[in-house]
Amino acid sequence: MLSFSNINAQDENNPWAISLGVNAVDFYPTGEPAPLGEFFDEYFNARDHWNILPSLSSVSASRYFSNGFSFGVTGSINKISQFGDEEVNDLSYYGLDGTVKYSFQELINSKVIEPYLGVGGGYTWVDKIGAGTLNGALGFNFWMSENIAITIQSTYKHSFEDYLSSHFQHFAGLTFKFGGKDTDGDGIYDANDACPEVPGLAEFNGCPDTDGDGIEDSLDACPLEAGPAEFDGCPDTDGDGIPDNLDACPTVAGLPQFDGCPDTDGDGIPNPDDKCPDVAGPVANGGCPWPDKDGDGVPDKDDLCPDVYGTVANQGCPELTEEVKKALNAYAKTILFDTGKASIKSESAEVLQNIIGIVNEYPNAKFNIQGYTDSVGSDALNLKLSKERASSVMNYLITNGVASSRLKSEGFGEANPIDTNKTRAGRANNRRVEINLQK
Missing domain, CATH: 2.40.160.20 (Porin)
Structure with missing residues (x-):
């Protein structure tokens, strides 16, 4: 039956x-x-x-x-x-x-x-x-x-x-x-298994969570490394708030603007790109400070006198002190000319060498050579003579190695007297050459 x-x-x-x-x-x-x-x-x-x-x-x-x-x-x-x-x-x-x-x-x-x-x-x-x-x-x-x-x-x-x-x-x-088919042997039948060929978990419809972080692999940006849900399953090894998969420096805490890399010296260049990560420097020099051989605070690239200590105001070159200026003019006033002429007397050679020595100590400085006369004679003649004497001194300096681009000469005749023209001594003081710094 x-x-x-x-x-x-x-x-x-x-x-x-x-x-x-x-x-x-x-x-x-x-x-x-x-x-x-x-x-x-x-x-x-x-x-x-x-x-x-x-x-x-x-x-x-x-x-x-x-x-x-x-x-x-x-x-x-x-x-x-x-x-x-x-x-x-x-x-x-x-x-x-x-x-x-x-x-x-x-x-x-x-x-x-x-x-x-x-x-x-x-x-x-x-x-x-x-x-x-x-x-x-x-x-x-x-x-x-x-x-x-x-x-x-x-x-x-x-x-x-x-x-x-x-x-x-x-x-x-x-x-x-x-008769149930479970290809991957995970205890979830293929008909209900979203990942029938890969062993998985029931809570994920048969799909795996390889790293065990509670996020199934298909939704896990880092399926082989455990990480929190806030970072889509990726870890943040250095704890800088940037997950490792997006962190260019995953083992060192860094900044978001540098993709997770640090900027130790704070110069705006991340350490991996900074040739001097511990010393601040410009981008143009790879994050390193520009060299300054003379230590005057003016980088060599901008220092017109890179081997001589100078000032920032004078582009790294030394500036003439008042004492140097006075010494220069003291020498200049002792230059002797032939009477009524622009030719320099031979006994002024030592004075001129002293002037050249001072000028060469300040290679970036430019000088203005100014000639003056006393009031004896016509104004026109005195003006012409003062110009020629100033030019004569300039030419002497150029001939002895001073660059012409650093020198300028002018004549003012009997203008700007520094003493009286009524005495012989006063007129001698007014017949002079001055060497002043060009600003």
């Missing part, structure tokens, strides 16, 4: 199920004449009415389709020794049935108890007499694990022929479901 098997908890992941167990056939509570009883009368009177073959007597196989529905085929055997209240001579019983079953497990939201209903039909033989039946079943699966359940089921089999009485067939046994 055929007994319908369970198809519980079958789904797309485990579509196949096999049930093995024992069946019991009861003709009594079917509402037929004696020796049978009314419907459901003494339904649980197994001692007096149930026919049980004490061995594996029922096998079924089923396949899940969708939405809780499955279809199964069951084969069963038994021996009939009780026909209601009468004993019979061990009649053989064979059944082959097909059943469509609907599971209520999702409706009751239980992972353990699965009630189900089934309808179908089959063919039953009793002592070589066979007839078709219309079957209705009620059963329960009690799932002990994901794949194994204890199954109990009761099926009413209504016969289409008078020579075969309608009857109940009960079943108790184990159900095994299988």
Whole structure:
């Protein structure tokens, strides 16, 4: 005889199920004449009415389709020794049935108890007499694990022929479901696995979290290194608030404007690009300060006198002090000229060398040579003579190595006297040459 098997908890992941167990056939509570009883009368009177073959007597196989529905085929055997209240001579019983079953497990939201209903039909033989039946079943699966359940089921089999009485067939046994595909072996079936070929975690629908930081690899910018969610799963080794994957200097705390690299000397050039990371310097010199050989605060590149200490105001060259200016003019006033002429007397050679020595100490300085006369003679003649004498001194200096670009000569005649022209000594003082610094 055929007994319908369970198809519980079958789904797309485990579509196949096999049930093995024992069946019991009861003709009594079917509402037929004696020796049978009314419907459901003494339904649980197994001692007096149930026919049980004490061995594996029922096998079924089923396949899940969708939405809780499955279809199964069951084969069963038994021996009939009780026909209601009468004993019979061990009649053989064979059944082959097909059943469509609907599971209520999702409706009751239980992972353990699965009630189900089934309808179908089959063919039953009793002592070589066979007839078709219309079957209705009620059963329960009690799932002990994901794949194994204890199954109990009761099926009413209504016969289409008078020579075969309608009857109940009960079943108790184990159900095994299988057929689920889990390619990566992570315990999550491929149908529900977002990453079916890579072992993963249930909380990430089967996708991995390789670094274990709670962020699945597909959303983790650094899937091999653990990091917080605020940095999309990337670490911040140096703790500067810039994740390592965006940090050009991931092991040294730095600044956002330099992609996480430091600027130790604060010159606006990050250390990796700074040739002198501990000393501030301009970008044009690779972050190093410009050299200043003479230490006067004026870089050599801007220092017109890089080997001589000078002042910033004078572009790195030394400035003439008042003492030097006075000494220069003291020498200049002692230059002697031939009377009424611009030619320099030979005894002034030593004075002129002293003047050249002072001028050469200040190579960046420019000088203005100014000639003056006393009031004797005409103004025109005195002006001409003063110009010529100043020019004569300038030419002497140029001839002796002073650059012409540093010198300028002028004559002012009898203007700007420094003494009286009424005495011989005063007029001698007014006949002079002055050498002044050009500003």
